[in-house]
Amino acid sequence: MSFNILYLRLSVLQLNDIHLQLLQQAIEHSIRADRSLVVIVDPASTIPRSIETTQQWQQWQSLLGTLYLTQVRLAYANDQPLFDMTVYPFLDDTVVLSGHPALFATTQDLRLLHEWNGMRQHMGRSKFEEIHTLEGQQDADNNDDDDKEPSQCFERVVVGGTFDHLHAGHKILLTMTALLSTRDIVVGVTDDDMLQSKKHKEWLEPIEKRLEHVQEFCQRIRPDVNVSVVPIADPYGPTITDPTMDALVCSQETLKGGHMVNDERRLRNYPPLVLRVIDVISPGDDQSSMTDKISSTWIRHYLATRT
Structure with a gap:
C-alpha cells in the first residue's frame, strides 16, 4: 500500500492548532485514498536524539499520545479502525524519497518540500502527487526548565x-x-x-x-x-x-x-x-x-x- 506523508517541523515537542489541523487533514485524506500515513517529526537541533531528562520523557510521550490518539479517534469515526499510521521521531530522507505519496506541511516548509521533489526527480522518481499546506508559524523555543534538570x-x-x-x-x-x-x-x-x-x-x-x-x-x-x-x-x-x-x-x-x-x-x-x-x-x-x-x-x- 502506498502512503502519504505529514511533515511536522517542531521547535518544541508540542503541537499547535495548525499542526493539529494538518494532522486531521492528512489522516482523513489518507483514509479516503486508502493509503497509510507516515508522520515525520523534525525536532529542533537543540532536542537530543535520545531522551536525557524526565521532562523530555513526558514531552515525547505526550506528543506521541496526541498524534496516535488522534489517529485512532478519526479512524473509528470514519469506520476504518485498522487504518495504519506511523510516527517517525526524526527526519529520514529515505522515507520522503520513496513511494508516491501526497505530502502535508505548513507553508513555511514549502522550500524544503520542493527540494525533496527535485531530489525525487533526480533519482528518477515521480514528484509528490499532491502537496497540501496550511499557513503556519514556528513556535518559540522554550527549553529553560530542561536546563535545570540533571541528565540521565x-x-x-x-x-x-x-x-x-x-x-x-x-x-x-x-x-x-x-x-x-x-x-x-x-x-x-x-x-x-x-x-x-x-x-x-x-x-x-x-x-x-x-x-x-x-x-x-x-x-x-x-x-x-x-x-x-x-x-x-x-x-x-x-x-x-x-x-x-x-x-x-x-x-x-x-x-x-x-x-x-x-x-x-x-x-x-x-x-x-x-x-x-x-x-x-x-x-x-x-x-x-x-x-x-x-x-x-x-x-x-x-x-x-x-x-
Whole structure:
C-alpha cells in the first residue's frame, strides 16, 4: 500500500492548532485514498536524539499520545479502525524519497518540500502527487526548565509485550523505548505458548510474524541504535539473564511486573533497572472510551466478527 506523508517541523515537542489541523487533514485524506500515513517529526537541533531528562520523557510521550490518539479517534469515526499510521521521531530522507505519496506541511516548509521533489526527480522518481499546506508559524523555543534538570542516559533499554497486530499503543511503547536508548534496545515478544488463554486466539499472529513486525518497526524509527527482538517464554525474559541492561519501559498496567523483575535481579546480584512508565495511554485516564479500543484483543474481536 502506498502512503502519504505529514511533515511536522517542531521547535518544541508540542503541537499547535495548525499542526493539529494538518494532522486531521492528512489522516482523513489518507483514509479516503486508502493509503497509510507516515508522520515525520523534525525536532529542533537543540532536542537530543535520545531522551536525557524526565521532562523530555513526558514531552515525547505526550506528543506521541496526541498524534496516535488522534489517529485512532478519526479512524473509528470514519469506520476504518485498522487504518495504519506511523510516527517517525526524526527526519529520514529515505522515507520522503520513496513511494508516491501526497505530502502535508505548513507553508513555511514549502522550500524544503520542493527540494525533496527535485531530489525525487533526480533519482528518477515521480514528484509528490499532491502537496497540501496550511499557513503556519514556528513556535518559540522554550527549553529553560530542561536546563535545570540533571541528565540521565541509558545505553541498553528493554521492553516486553505480546505485540499482536501492532497498533497505536504498541507504537508509542516501542518508540519511547527507542528514544530512551543511546545504543541498544531489547524487545521481548511473548511466545505463542503463553497466549493460549487469549480471547479469539485463532486470530493471534504467529510469533514469527510478531517478531518480524517489531524488528522492522524499531529499525525504521531508530536506525542509529542496535535492535534485538527475542521471543520470551516467561514473564521475565532476558531481564534476569542480562546484567548489562539499565532501564525497563513499562505501562501503568505492567509496572507491578517491572518491580517483580527488579526483585529477581536483586536475587542474582544484578543492578536494578530504572523503570520508565508510559502513562499517556491507560484505561483509567480521561480518554478511556478510546483507549479501550487500542488493544490487540479488540482488533482480534473486530477481525473475528467480520468473517
